[in-house]
Amino acid sequence: MKAVTTLKELCAERAKLAEPLGLVPTMGYLHEGHLSLVRQAKAECPSIGVSIFVNPSQFGPDDDLESYPRDLDRDLSLLKDEGVDLVWMPTANEMYPSGFQTWVTIEGLTQPLEGLRRPGHFRGVATVVAKLFNAFQPSKAYFGQKDAQQAIVIQRMVRDLNFPLQIVVCPTVREPDGLAMSSRNAYLNAAERKAATVLYRALTAAIDAFVSGEQKAEALRDLMSDVLSFESLIRPEYVSVAGLDTLEELTGPIDRALLSMAVYVGETRLIDNMIVGEQGFETDGDTNS
Ligand code: PAF
Numbered sequence: 001m002k003a004v005t006t007l008k009e010l011c012a013e014r015a016k017l018a019e020p021l022g023l024v025p026t027m028g029y030l031h032e033g034h035l036s037l038v039r040q041a042k043a044e045c046p047s048i049g050v051s052i053f054v055n056p057s058q059f060g061p062d063d064d065l066e067s068y069p070r071d072l073d074r075d076l077s078l079l080k081d082e083g084v085d086l087v088w089m090p091t092a093n094e095m096y097p098s099g100f101q102t103w104v105t106i107e108g109l110t111q112p113l114e115g116l117r118r119p120g121h122f123r124g125v126a127t128v129v130a131k132l133f134n135a136f137q138p139s140k141a142y143f144g145q146k147d148a149q150q151a152i153v154i155q156r157m158v159r160d161l162n163f164p165l166q167i168v169v170c171p172t173v174r175e176p177d178g179l180a181m182s183s184r185n186a187y188l189n190a191a192e193r194k195a196a197t198v199l200y201r202a203l204t205a206a207i208d209a210f211v212s213g214e215q216k217a218e219a220l221r222d223l224m225s226d227v228l229s230f231e232s233l234i235r236p237e238y239v240s241v242a243g244l245d246t247l248e249e250l251t252g253p254i255d256r257a258l259l260s261m262a263v264y265v266g267e268t269r270l271i272d273n274m275i276v277g278e279q280g281f282e283t284d285g286d287t288n289s
Contacts, residue, residue: 001080003087010088010135017047017085020139025132028052029069030078033173033181037142038082040170049086049136050079056092058124069186088135095131104130106153106160112247113240113260114149114271125150126157133163141165146172146180148258148273149247172272174200180272187268195233196265199272202227202239206259210276217241217250217257220276224261237262237269244275 002013014021022041026034041048052075059065072089079087103123109115110122133141143151151169158167173181178200179193188196202224209223224239239261241250250257256277263270 001076001084001087003076003089005089005091006094007090007135010086010090013086014049014136017049019047020045021047021049021136023132023136023138023141024048024050025129025141025143026050026052026075027054027068027183028075029071029183029186030075031173031181031183031185033144033146035078035082036173037144037170038079038084040168041140041142042083044168045140047086048082048084049088049138050084051132051136052087052089053095053128055095055124055128057096057127058121060118060120063118064184064187067187069183086136088132095128103127104157104161106156109149109153109156109247112242112249113238114262117237117262122150122153126153129154130157130161130163133158133165138165140168142168142170144172145169145273145275146182147271148260148275152244152247178204180270182270184268184270188265192233192266192268195231196268196270198228198231198234199261199263199270202261203259203272203274206241207274207276215253215255217252217254220254220257220259224259228261228263233265235264237264 004010004013022045024037024041038048054068056065076087104126105123106126115122143154145151155167158165175181177197179196205227206220206224209220214220221239221241228234228236241257241259242248243250244256244258258273258275260273
C-alpha cells in the first residue's frame with residue numbers, strides 16, 4: 001500500500017494501478033462503517049483508493065473541525081490490512097492552495113435537512129469530492145447511507161456534471177444495540193452512549209408502524225418525535241419524513257420516504273436515517289459510465 005500526501009505523488013501512483021479503481025473518500029478515524037465501504041469496493045474493483053482528509057470547508061464556524069478525532073497511524077494500519085492500494089492524505093494547503101476560489105454548489109437538494117442547519121456544508125463536501133474524483137479518476141466511489149443527504153447530493157453532482165463514474169451507496173453499519181457507527185460516537189460518555197440508541201429506536205418504531213399499515217407522513221414523524229421525547233439526555237434538532245427525490249417534507253399517505261433525524265446527545269450532534277417503502281438505497285445506475 002502506498003500512502004502519499006501531494007497531488008503529484010498521487011497521480012504518479014494512481015497511474016500504476018489497474019482499472020477500474022474504486023474510491024472510498026473518508027475523513028479518517030476509521031470504523032467498521034468505513035471498512036465495509038472498502039470491502040464492498042474490494043469485491044467490485046481490482047484497485048482501491050482511499051482518501052483521508054478532514055475537510056475544513058465542510059465545517060461551519062461552530063462545528064468540531066479542531067476536535068474532530070484523528071488517528072492516522074491506526075487508519076493506515078487498518079487500510080493496509082484491508083488490502084487498499086493507494087491512500088491520499090493531503091494537507092489543507094494541498095487541497096486548497098493559495099488563490100483557490102472555485103466551488104461546487106448543488107441547489108435544491110442541499111436546502112433542507114442538514115443543509116438548512118449547516119450552511120455551506122454541502123458546498124464544502126461537493127467541492128472536495130469533485131476534487132477527489134478528478135485526482136483519483138475512479139470508476140466507482142463508495143459512500144455510506146448513514147449520510148443519506150450527502151449520498152443523494154453527490155449522485156446529483158455526478159449526473160449534472162457528467163463525472164464518468166458510478167456512486168455506490170452502502171448500508172449503514174450499526175453497533176449491536178443499533179447505534180449507527182460514526183467517528184463522532186467517540187465524543188459520547190457512557191450515559192450519552194446509552195441514550196444515543198434512541199435514534200435507532202425512533203427510526204425502527206416508525207418502520208414498524210409503516211409495515212403495520214401507518215402510512216401517513218405526519219403520523220410517522222410524530223411517532224419518531226414521541227420516542228425521542230422519552231430520552232432526557234437528548235435534544236432533537238429535526239425529525240423528517242422526506243421524499244427521496246427532492247428531500248422535501250412529505251404529507252399524507254406515503255409509499256416511500258427517507259426517515260431522518262439530527263439529535264444532540266449532550267454536546268454531540270448525531271444523525272441517522274432509514275428508508276421506508278423499498279429494499280434499500282437506490283444505487284446510481286451507470287448513467288455516466
Ligand atoms: O462523509 C465524509 O466522511 C465526508 O463528508 C467526505 C465524503 C469524505 C468529504 O469530505
